[in-house]
Amino acid sequence: MNQDSINLVEHYYAAFNSGDMKTFLNLLTDDVIHDINQGKREIGKEAFTQFMACMNYNYKEQLVDIVIMATADGARAAAEFVVLGEYIQTDEGLPVAQGQKYRLPAGAFFEIRDNKVARITNYYNLQDWIAQVNP
Template sequence: MNQNTINLIEQYYAAFNSADMATFLNLLTDDVIHDINQGKREIGKEAFTQFMACMNHNYKEQLVDMVIMATADGSRAAAEFTVLGEYLQTDEGLPVAQGQKYRLPAGAFFDIRDNKVARITNYYNLQDWIAQVSA
C-alpha cells in the first residue's frame, strides 16, 4: 500500500470531520470527478463545492471506524467507514428532516493524481438511510 495516498485520504476525511472546507477542497484536483451515490456524475471543484454546501446545510455528519486501502503505485484508494449523522434540513425528494439521527455503513473509491483526489465515488445504502430517518 502507498503511504502517501493513505495519508492524503486520511487528511481528506480529517478535514471533512472538522468541517474545514478550505483544506478539504484544496485536496481535490480542479477537474475532480464526483460520482454521487445513486445519482449523477459531477465534474469540477466548483460543482463539488456546491454539493458540499448543500450537504453541510442539510446534514451534520462524522465519519468513524475508518479503514483506508491504496494500490502500491498510489493511483487508487478505497475507504470503508461508518457515517454518524443528523438530518437537519429537508433535502429535495427525501423525507422531511426533523433532526433524525442515523448510523450508516459507507464506502468510497478514489483516483489520485499529483497527490490530490481526482475522482471520488461514494456508496451507501440509500434505502437503509430512508428507513432510519423515516422511523
C-alpha cells in the first residue's frame, strides 16, 4: 500500500465532506477523467467542476465509513464508503425531490499521477437510490 496515495484520497474525501470545493478541485489533474456511475465519461477539470456544481445544487451528501486501498506503486487506489444524503432539488430524469434522505453504499476507483487524481470512477446502485427516494 502506498501511503501517499491513501493520504491523497483521504484529503479528497475530507475536502468533499467539508464542502471545500476549491481544495477538492485542486486535487485533480487538469485533464482528469471522470467516469460517472451509469453515465458518460467526462474529461477535464472544467467538466468535473460543472458536474460538482450540479451535484451540490441537487444533493447534500456526506461520506462515512470510508476505507481506502492503494497499489504498492501508488498509481491506483480504491475506496469503499457509505453516502448519507438528502435529495434537495429534483435532478433531470429522476424522481421529484422532497428532501428525502438516503443511505447508499458506494465505491470509487482512482488513477493517480503526480500526487493528483487523474481518473475517478464512481459506482453505486442507482435502483437502490431510486427505491429510497421514491417509495
